[in-house]
Amino acid sequence: MKIETPGTFLSALTAAALTAVLAVPPKTAAAQQTTPADLARRNACMACHGLVHKQVGPGFVQIAERYRGDGEAAARLAGKIRDGSVGTWGRVIMPRQTQVSEAEARALSQWILSQQPPR
Numbered sequence: 022m023k024i025e026t027p028g029t030f031l032s033a034l035t036a037a038a039l040t041a042v043l044a045v046p047p048k049t050a051a052a053q054q055t056t057p058a059d060l061a062r063r064n065a066c067m068a069c070h071g072l073v074h075k076q077v078g079p080g081f082v083q084i085a086e087r088y089r090g091d092g093e094a095a096a097r098l099a100g101k102i103r104d105g106s107v108g109t110w111g112r113v114i115m116p117r118q119t120q121v122s123e124a125e126a127r128a129l130s131q132w133i134l135s136q137q138p139p140r
């Protein structure tokens with residue numbers, strides 16, 4: 022049997038999880054009741070992230086501004102929420118958030134990317 026690289030294994034996992042998410046009819050999806058803001062609070066994202074300004078990690082508005090117009094960003098950031106990140110914004114590490122499900126990570130990344138700067 023061929024040993025798969027972690028990258029291949031992860032993309033296979035992601036693809037499988039996405040298929041599972043898409044297969045759930047919207048009415049039965051539990052995520053419908055919980056807003057992404059609830060998810061962000063419950064998963065302690067707000068311990069490191071501000072909505073607007075940088076705290077330990079970049080503000081969610083800053084993230085939205087950086088990736089505005091990048092069609093791939095939602096999927097990429099959903100992956101990074103679960104896998105962790107370092108080096109994109111600086112040298113502080115964002116630990117992997119494995120308590121967040123694939124579907125929750127998707128909802129969070131779309132919500133973060135939809136943030137608008139306060140007027």
Ligand code: HEC
Pocket residue numbers: 061064065066067068069070077078079084098101102106107108109110111112113114115116118121129130133
């Ligand atoms: C321990 C602090 C910490 C926690 C908890 C944390 N983050 Fe982060 N986050 C960071 C740091 C630091 C960065 C910048 C990492 C880098 O430079 O690559 C970051 C970056 C990000 C990015 C941008 C990644 C990129 O490639 O631009 C997103 C999106 C994000 N976090 C979402 C979340 C979400 C959603 C949660 C909660 C499930 C969360 N973070 C929890 C510290 C944290």
